[in-house]
Amino acid sequence: MICWSCQKQAGAGPLCAACGALQPPDDAADLFAVLGLPARYAVDLAAGEAAYKDLSRQVHPDRYATADPRARRASLARTVQLNQAWRTIKDPVRRAEYLLTRAGIDIGGKQPTPGGDEKRTVEVGAPPAFLMEILELNDELAAAQRKGDTVKVAFMAEEMRARARETMKTIAAALDAGVPAQLHEAARSLVALRYYLRFIEQASGQEAKLEGGSGAG
């Protein structure tokens, strides 16, 4: 990459190795690499957050408010990418989805693959038996909510949360197993997880969040 400011080799970092000017990002960069993390499910979130904040301090538009327009554009694009990377990686579900997308497995996510190769994409859907079960559970939940049976609603939500946590563990193990066949297993579990989370949302009236889900380093 040639630096826009000094026309010399800029190097790989955000700042030009020769003159220190902020460089535009590589749009196809891997989001784990943006934060300097290994591309795996078990990430060190504390290290990720520290890297995110350090890099933010370097590239944030607040640092370039009165700079050259080219540096300002680079700052904006860098920060957009950095925010995207941290948002994806800090959330267990989005992190899992991204790891699958990287591996060419599309689970109907709406974010396009950065630099993804469409021909390699494998689509994963939910098996009919699973869908039937979820439909029945939804009906049961709706009936309980109609009757105002808050105890039952809370119980069903809690049961589903336990199921979601178990599924997340399965996904984590499958993603980091290093066996391609297991990735499809992870993808199927992730599709199931989405139904579970939607169910929890409906039961609790709040966005469902999974805590943590990371191992150390």
Added chain:
Amino acid sequence: MAEALFQIAEPGESRAKHACRTRAVGIDLGTTNSLVAIVDAGRPAALADEQGRAMVPSVVHYAGDGRVVVGEDARDRLAADFPRDTIASVKRFMGRGRHDAEATRKLTPYRFASVDGHAASDEGVVRFAVAGERAVTPLEVSAEILRVLRARAEEALGGPLQGAVITVPAYFDDGQRQATRDAGRLAGLEVLRLLNEPTAAALAYGLDKQAEGTFAVFDLGGGTFDVSILKLENGVFEVKSTGGDSALGGDDFDRAVAEALLARAGAAGTTDAHVVRRVLDAARAIKEQLTTETKAAIDVALAPGKTTTLRLTRDEMEALVAPVLQRCAPPLKRAMADAGVERGHLSGVILVGGATRMPLVRRFVEEWFGQKPLADIDPDEVVALGAAIQADMLAGGAGHGDVLLLDVVPLSLGLETMGGVAEKLIHRNTTVPCGAKQTFTTFADKQTGFDLHVVQGERELVAECRSLARFTLKGIPPMPAGMARLEVSFMVDADGILRVSAREETTGQEAAIEVKPSYGLTDDEVEKMILDSFAHAEDDVKARLLAEQRVEADGIVAAARAAMRDSPEMLETGEREEIERALGGVEAARGGSDHHAIRLAIEALDHASKPFATRRMNRALEQGFRGRDVDAVDAKLGGR
């Protein structure tokens, strides 16, 4: 090196004062009052006028002769006589349409203009019909307030500004933000950043108090309610979530009180602009009295020659206001849930905004959060102070260490898809700046254009979200249906403002975008306004300062002459000549067009007449208190 030596060699503090000061200001453009602040010698401070008042009432009067009056005079004097031509709380109309709730309220003193090109549509910007056959947009009204603040700052800094940070409610949508930024440009300001008000408050508070932990900022102003949950850690101010209601504030309390007072006086549903203005003002005055008192009474002329005394107790007022205040609860609950924070786990709750002075509001906050809120920084000033700090940082001011602000999008942004469903591309509480992409395809052979409708909000259906803009993509190369792949990119910048671009993927051709904002002005309209005002802007500010100084000069000249006429015996030898000379100076300067010169002449007159004025004052006091006992005199003097 030379710089450092020079610094050591310079013993005075003048260098520290000037060299370490950036020329960037922070502006709190409030519903009720506005302020401008700067960082001077490392500390933020609000700039006051010559009478020591930092707050400029956000009230703009348009006179029949084309003059514009902003501030105290407009609020206290002109609003009562010219309710239709004197716009208060304009912030509530920013980025709003003609059919928005605010414009269709029954209890309003304003008259709205219909303008060609917008009249046929439900959409289009609000315009006020004011004296002189003018129709002004909220953006222009706000620009008048900003011009006054800019003039004040330029006066204080002795020259043009580098730029300004203008604060906006965190819950302002894209249209409201754009209108605010354009108002800044129209006022001749380089808008460095739009900063969310709760974030500004947290910045001022966090840096001043060295606070660390998770805080809630409860910001209830004249017209808007915001709540933000922030994590403060090692100089990072990270907004976790934000929520609010951009049409909820002290104004709504006034309105609830005013409606009850009108009903009691048997004048419910009045449409007389004078009565509406007077009753709204009375309601505000009563509300303010009841902050410290338990009952209040105020005389209001409800009909010509008929004065009615309106009375209210604090309990009665609280009963009227409580249902309005309850509207804060759902946004609070959602913001806490979005941040994933339990009520008991907050390090503190920071109060911002004039309405948080009300005892009822403080009780509500304390009960809701289960802890006593913090209000150690003046809730009226804290936002402007935070904005000044941010402005100083953006302009390269030193001494801010590793401060980093990470703010979020308040409301989800999306596109209309088939069946009127809103598809979210960027979710609420995503850290800004941020971006998202979505690919669309053509549905007809040789289709060369594409219509997109951008919406903001949390609801599933487009009809229930806020319409931001409609885009027409043009210049797509003719291809069979489904072949063209249009990649639409959303990008929200650090001001929280959305930019949309589009590209045809197979050919790489950029599609031209034609923007039609739903409730704002197009870029062309704003550009034209700016160009029109450019020629006049400088003159306008100078003309206003000049007019103000002339009025003051007339007043002081008349007073000095009257005093010399009344008490010639108190003049000492030569004093009359000296005062006459100073009077001549004021009159000469008044005839010129330099407001600075008038100011200096007034000061010279003040100086020359001071001994004489003091003697007169002393005698008046002596006469006034003669024959009374000393304690009473002391009490009277102490009380003033």
